[in-house]
Amino acid sequence: MLKLTHISKTFNPGTVNAKKAIEDLSFHAAKGDFITVIGANGAGKSTLFNAISGSFFTDSGKIELDGKDITFMPEYKRARSIGRLFQDPMRGSAPGMTIEENLALAAGHGGWLSSISRKDRQAFRERLSLLGMGLEDRMTQPVGLLSGGQRQALTLMMATYNPPKLLLLDEHTAALDPATAEKVLEITKNTVEENHLTCMMITHNMQSALELGNRTIMMNAGKIILDVIGEERAHMTVADLLDRFKQAAGKALDNDRMLLSEAE
Numbered sequence: 422m423l424k425l426t427h428i429s430k431t432f433n434p435g436t437v438n439a440k441k442a443i444e445d446l447s448f449h450a451a452k453g454d455f456i457t458v459i460g461a462n463g464a465g466k467s468t469l470f471n472a473i474s475g476s477f478f479t480d481s482g483k484i485e486l487d488g489k490d491i492t493f494m495p496e497y498k499r500a501r502s503i504g505r506l507f508q509d510p511m512r513g514s515a516p517g518m519t520i521e522e523n524l525a526l527a528a529g530h531g532g533w534l535s536s537i538s539r540k541d542r543q544a545f546r547e548r549l550s551l552l553g554m555g556l557e558d559r560m561t562q563p564v565g566l567l568s569g570g571q572r573q574a575l576t577l578m579m580a581t582y583n584p585p586k587l588l589l590l591d592e593h594t595a596a597l598d599p600a601t602a603e604k605v606l607e608i609t610k611n612t613v614e615e616n617h618l619t620c621m622m623i624t625h626n627m628q629s630a631l632e633l634g635n636r637t638i639m640m641n642a643g644k645i646i647l648d649v650i651g652e653e654r655a656h657m658t659v660a661d662l663l664d665r666f667k668q669a670a671g672k673a674l675d676n677d678r679m680l681l682s683e684a685e
């Protein structure tokens with residue numbers, strides 16, 4: 422479904438601030454893969470997502486999605502096939518518009534109340550009720566009134582209303598309190614499974630990285646240094662992950678937030 426072939430990206434090339442953020446990275450995600458992504462601070466995880474979603478063009482290499490070469494496709498066109506969520510719940514939905522208007526936009530009906538039919542409203546209500554957050558009774562309220570967790574769950578629903586070919590989740594629960602984060606992760610798991618989505622999720626929680634999805638990749642210094650799936654992954658513990666990181670990177674994992682979440 423997603424194929425990256427020898428992609429590289431250097432920021433500020435040719436200056437003293439030059440930074441090789443992705444280095445000759447090749448990777449293939451099969452249809453239906455749910456891949457958790459972990460790694461050191463500044464390893465290039467968000468940059469990898471930016472490269473896939475087209476925030477910039479890579480310096481070299483090729484990016485293919487569902488058999489199509491998208492290496493030089495602009496970001497707004499890729500957005501039709503790639504859904505993305507960020508850490509900040511304020512991104513991805515329009516605060517001044519109501520829940521149903523936001524959903525109408527996501528469904529592709531245009532965001533104006535007059536274009537929302539009774540049937541649309543019924544469909545929105547049914548889908549919202551599955552979130553278990555009571556949002557089905559608040560459909561005419563502006564999204565800006567929602568809590569971070571409610572907003573993130575709504576954004577996830579919007580990003581997957583028409584199932585994308587690829588869903589990129591960039592620490593989308595990191596700004597939420599632990600109980601809410603757990604709930605949004607549960608909704609994420611159900612959404613990915615029910616829609617058979619191909620999904621990549623950056624997380625700093627190593628336990629969730631092993632529990633969610635079917636595959637885990639670990640990044641360091643712009644490269645994928647570990648890629649585990651199947652039986653091998655099923656038997657892995659967080660301690661094993663840390664060990665494997667040390668073996669592959671030649672140093673201990675230095676992601677403060679990952680280690681902190683481990684100590685909690």
Ligand SMILES: Nc1ncnc2c1ncn2[C@@H]1O[C@H](COP(=O)(O)OP(=O)(O)OP(=O)(O)O)[C@@H](O)[C@H]1O
Pocket residue numbers: 432433440441442460461462463464465466467468469676
């Ligand atoms: N637009 C940019 N301009 C210059 N340098 C950048 C830019 N974006 C990222 N970088 C640098 O590239 C490297 C990789 O950053 P990136 O945000 O992808 O790491 P990350 O793995 O997501 O890190 P973290 O876990 O700390 O969020 C870092 O050194 C970062 O400072």
